[in-house]
Amino acid sequence: MDLSYRKYIIIIIFSLVSILFIARFFYIQVIDTSYQLDATNNSQRFIVEHPARGLIYDRYGNFIVANEAAYDLMAVSGQISHLDTAALVDLLEIDKKTFVTRLSKASGNRYKPEAIVNQISAQTYINLQENLHRFPGFYVQVRSVRKYPYKSAGILLGYIREVDKKDIENDPYYKQRDYIGKRGIEEMYEKHLRGFKGGSYQVVDVHGRVKGKLKEGKFDKPSILGKSITTTLDIELQNYGEQLMKNKIGSIVAIQPSTGEILALISSPSFDPNMLVGRGLSSNYNKLKSDTLFPLFNRAIQGDRYPPGSTFKILNALIALQEQTISPQYRVRCNMGYNAGRFHVDCHDHLSPINLTQSIQMSCNSYYCTIFRGLLDNPKYENVTEAYKVWRKHATSFGLGSRLGIDLYGEQPGFIPRPSYYDHYYGEHRWKSLTIVSLAIGQGEIGMTPLQLANLSAAIANRGYFFTPHLIKSLQDTVIDKKYRTRHNTTITAEQFEPVIEGMYNVVHGGPGATARYIAIPGIEMCGKTGTAQNPHGENHSIFTAFAPKENPEIAIAVYVENAGYGSTWAAPIASLLIEKYLTDTIHPSRIWIENKMLQSNLLEKDEDTN
Amino acid sequence: MKIQTKQFNIINVFRRIDGLTVLLYLTLVLMGWFNIYAAVLNENSSGIFDVSYKYGKQMIWIIASIIIAVSLIIIDSKFYSILAYPSYIFMLLILLAVIFMPSAKGQSSWFVIGDFKIQPAEFAKITTALVLSRYISGYNIKITEWKHLKRIAAIIGIPIILIALQPDMGTTLVFASFLLVLYRHGMPGWVLVAFAISILIFSFSFIFSPLYVSIVALSVLFIFLLFSISYHRISYKIVVPTLLSFSLPWVVVYYYNIDFSEFLLFLISFVALVIPLIVYSYRKKIATLFIIFIIGLGSISFSYSVDYMFHNMLQDHQKTRINVLFGLESDTQGVEYNVIQSKIAIGSGGFDGKGYLQGTQTKHNFVPEQSTDFIFCTVGEEWGFVGTSVVIFLFLFLLIRLVILAERQRSIFSRVYGYSVASIFFFHFMVNIGMTVGLMPVIGIPLPFFSYGGSSLWAFTILLFIFVKLDADRDILIY
Numbered sequence A: 001m002d003l004s005y006r007k008y009i010i011i012i013i014f015s016l017v018s019i020l021f022i023a024r025f026f027y028i029q030v031i032d033t034s035y036q037l038d039a040t041n042n043s044q045r046f047i048v049e050h051p052a053r054g055l056i057y058d059r060y061g062n063f064i065v066a067n068e069a070a071y072d073l074m075a076v077s078g079q080i081s082h083l084d085t086a087a088l089v090d091l092l093e094i095d096k097k098t099f100v101t102r103l104s105k106a107s108g109n110r111y112k113p114e115a116i117v118n119q120i121s122a123q124t125y126i127n128l129q130e131n132l133h134r135f136p137g138f139y140v141q142v143r144s145v146r147k148y149p150y151k152s153a154g155i156l157l158g159y160i161r162e163v164d165k166k167d168i169e170n171d172p173y174y175k176q177r178d179y180i181g182k183r184g185i186e187e188m189y190e191k192h193l194r195g196f197k198g199g200s201y202q203v204v205d206v207h208g209r210v211k212g213k214l215k216e217g218k219f220d221k222p223s224i225l226g227k228s229i230t231t232t233l234d235i236e237l238q239n240y241g242e243q244l245m246k247n248k249i250g251s252i253v254a255i256q257p258s259t260g261e262i263l264a265l266i267s268s269p270s271f272d273p274n275m276l277v278g279r280g281l282s283s284n285y286n287k288l289k290s291d292t293l294f295p296l297f298n299r300a301i302q303g304d305r306y307p308p309g310s311t312f313k314i315l316n317a318l319i320a321l322q323e324q325t326i327s328p329q330y331r332v333r334c335n336m337g338y339n340a341g342r343f344h345v346d347c348h349d350h351l352s353p354i355n356l357t358q359s360i361q362m363s364c365n366s367y368y369c370t371i372f373r374g375l376l377d378n379p380k381y382e383n384v385t386e387a388y389k390v391w392r393k394h395a396t397s398f399g400l401g402s403r404l405g406i407d408l409y410g411e412q413p414g415f416i417p418r419p420s421y422y423d424h425y426y427g428e429h430r431w432k433s434l435t436i437v438s439l440a441i442g443q444g445e446i447g448m449t450p451l452q453l454a455n456l457s458a459a460i461a462n463r464g465y466f467f468t469p470h471l472i473k474s475l476q477d478t479v480i481d482k483k484y485r486t487r488h489n490t491t492i493t494a495e496q497f498e499p500v501i502e503g504m505y506n507v508v509h510g511g512p513g514a515t516a517r518y519i520a521i522p523g524i525e526m527c528g529k530t531g532t533a534q535n536p537h538g539e540n541h542s543i544f545t546a547f548a549p550k551e552n553p554e555i556a557i558a559v560y561v562e563n564a565g566y567g568s569t570w571a572a573p574i575a576s577l578l579i580e581k582y583l584t585d586t587i588h589p590s591r592i593w594i595e596n597k598m599l600q601s602n603l604l605e606k607d608e609d610t611n
Numbered sequence B: 001m002k003i004q005t006k007q008f009n010i011i012n013v014f015r016r017i018d019g020l021t022v023l024l025y026l027t028l029v030l031m032g033w034f035n036i037y038a039a040v041l042n043e044n045s046s047g048i049f050d051v052s053y054k055y056g057k058q059m060i061w062i063i064a065s066i067i068i069a070v071s072l073i074i075i076d077s078k079f080y081s082i083l084a085y086p087s088y089i090f091m092l093l094i095l096l097a098v099i100f101m102p103s104a105k106g107q108s109s110w111f112v113i114g115d116f117k118i119q120p121a122e123f124a125k126i127t128t129a130l131v132l133s134r135y136i137s138g139y140n141i142k143i144t145e146w147k148h149l150k151r152i153a154a155i156i157g158i159p160i161i162l163i164a165l166q167p168d169m170g171t172t173l174v175f176a177s178f179l180l181v182l183y184r185h186g187m188p189g190w191v192l193v194a195f196a197i198s199i200l201i202f203s204f205s206f207i208f209s210p211l212y213v214s215i216v217a218l219s220v221l222f223i224f225l226l227f228s229i230s231y232h233r234i235s236y237k238i239v240v241p242t243l244l245s246f247s248l249p250w251v252v253v254y255y256y257n258i259d260f261s262e263f264l265l266f267l268i269s270f271v272a273l274v275i276p277l278i279v280y281s282y283r284k285k286i287a288t289l290f291i292i293f294i295i296g297l298g299s300i301s302f303s304y305s306v307d308y309m310f311h312n313m314l315q316d317h318q319k320t321r322i323n324v325l326f327g328l329e330s331d332t333q334g335v336e337y338n339v340i341q342s343k344i345a346i347g348s349g350g351f352d353g354k355g356y357l358q359g360t361q362t363k364h365n366f367v368p369e370q371s372t373d374f375i376f377c378t379v380g381e382e383w384g385f386v387g388t389s390v391v392i393f394l395f396l397f398l399l400i401r402l403v404i405l406a407e408r409q410r411s412i413f414s415r416v417y418g419y420s421v422a423s424i425f426f427f428h429f430m431v432n433i434g435m436t437v438g439l440m441p442v443i444g445i446p447l448p449f450f451s452y453g454g455s456s457l458w459a460f461t462i463l464l465f466i467f468v469k470l471d472a473d474r475d476i477l478i479y
Ligand SMILES: [Zn+2]
Pocket: A334, A335, A336, A337, A347, A348, A350, A363, A364, A365, A366, A367
């Protein structure tokens, strides 16, 4: 086959490309005259237009993050002439030495604008603007900074700061001195909030005077405003929760069960988001970072080492009912504890024998050790491992042991051991129901984030389903992610919930033995469960989970107070105050003493005493 | 006696080399040097020979290049064939080593020995060209045969992978120029066409939705179909029901407003189409219908998979980068900024330019990378349309000259190598100049002889002068 004809095809390809280029150059250089700038050294300058960042609202439309103007003094070192440094420094109200060093630092590129002074006050800006013509080469660029009218929810909102080298490498959209959202909602919804930069080309003469727009603005790009976000937060509730948690360590999560919307999410100690604005940003950030109480650690979603304690009993009750290894009438005798061979779990003094509803009301350890082992050893399963797999399937259907998928970075999955975990420790089929009986009362190897506990409560309030907890309510014209609108059904059928909920109701409203009677709110039917989780590092964690009202629940909540003792002492009253505030917008006079006690007590100092 | 013969031979060699090529080379190199001077010049710099500036350094590299060129001509041309494999393997080892060198700007593509740095990827093109020539010139090698094709793919593919790992996208893409070489030596023409079409579909799938791309592809195919219908005298009793069966799924879905993926619809339509068509074309032995079907399905699948990969497999910042490349997202300070600045600089040159050293855009640092990737802006601004077309024509002359020289070789080795040189130059020429006027995406590869840098200048010199030497010895059979 003779292929030499192909040399012509190759030459034609070469020629066609060359001709295309020449035609293109002819168009740009000869036909389109608008590129031909004035021959006397005129040049152009690109002015970046930063769109206003989207605002953030709470669920009722209150501003929680707003914008405020900030002014930066820019300099183009190649255009500076006859600079009267003293006069300029006077106007700027800054130290001459700092000014000179910053200016010399910025003289690297003679034609590129550099920021000399960041965030000039509005008053200085006005004075400066009148006199700016005396200082060729200088101009002021307006930008906006964040402002937080409520001094709360710092950990949820995040902050904005100038991009660093890594941010620029990760996304070429960002250029030096741009702002980027970090942590919280600011980071999660960065792409929506930031909008899109635009800019215009100006023709400038040698003296830096603007002569007009380049090519009638043909290359100009309008900036696109950032989208505003409405969050699911009730900022007043959030604020109230942070006040109640003052001088205590722990966290609170409140969810609207019917939607999965997060009403409040508190990690204490909390901090004022205004700390991370403007010039104080880096020093305050480092202060927060090195704080021994880790305020930047979001305990509500990252703290997955919390054992759920007795609050876990409600789940064990549901699983046993669903598997029909017990009926609600099933009774267990309890004599100050549970004994199996040499094994012993303490219980307190209460009525005996008791049925399921009473067992929740009185938080009886014997009852749960009995029914948990009864389930694992039930002959309807092949062996303990198979039974445990069934138990685990129910537990994970409530979102335990894996990340729920909240719209915040850093959520931890918690821990519900797989059978292989026990196989590894004890050998395959070498572990028995007694080996893992501590799961019955929410101790042992399990870990849950406060978010997961609140979600468990929401699923119970809904009698068997939940929506992934989330902070986004609406995003201007964009529909929120489908995953926050999808209903997740648990493996427990609706009718199993009634006896359990009855028990939770009695915890608050029941007769003798109810663990949290004094927190009952007049006129509100609340269902709850106390928990006191053993903690190897110090005093027990005080835990409470609840929802209210009993029918058509509007709020589900989980409260953890670390190293505080009994669930009923701290977590339960705090939860009840938040529920009351959310449902009635006020605190009943008969309960003001509880509010005062919670607001005023300082558990941190007590902690220091014991150490 | 012996010494005398050798001297005689050397003089002879210099007589036999192609003067026109050498002249074009020297002209381009000198023009490049003057341009670098113009691009880097600022008020406080001294003469063009000052070695502390880029133009001074470039001068040293030019002198070194000329010495290299002379040495390459003196060396016996058989060496190039003998050394092909060893130098290729040596270069692969260096490419491997360079991956583990400390990186700059996220790329580790430089080999640093003291003050001296070279970019091995530039030289890998030469060794790959030599080995490719050596292999194709072997006895009874046919590109169309699978076992030979596999080897050729390996020869070109291994350096591509190593360079892509650096990662140096620009140089990696340069290896696509070998397609032209293979085309000249037996690769079927449709591969080249398919390659061009996939690039088009790829680009268009980003800019437009895959639905539109598919509709355009189908319309083009439909025209072919009509031609082949009349050519093969296919009965309309077959054609009309077939076309109806193609549109049926679409009508159903739109009528009942069903939420259904477009790609699946195309697939269903094609399957509905294919059964009668395959049966028919098989019975009548018409391959065209079958090919039209395959091309149609191929382009639609390709378009949708590009779209799918873009939306599901890339991270946000990668998406941004690609969007900017295709002008879908504005990045007025980054890549797009460079191109706008470059266009302004070139456009401001007008017909006859602002005059040598009178450029304001390039001199005032408006154009980034102006001494390397965007060097052509300086030509455009200072020499105007006259300058740009002269340089383009000079390159075109060089390229055509190289093809002519390649065609007059007796040895296949020399011819394949000659085509490799021409194709590599062409690729650099096309992409580099194309990107300065926004016709090509911004891929950082140098313009031969113009862009500042020792590595690239030496690599292009070696690439060219090995061929000048092979051409001088065109009467000797080299394999
Ligand atoms: Zn008991």
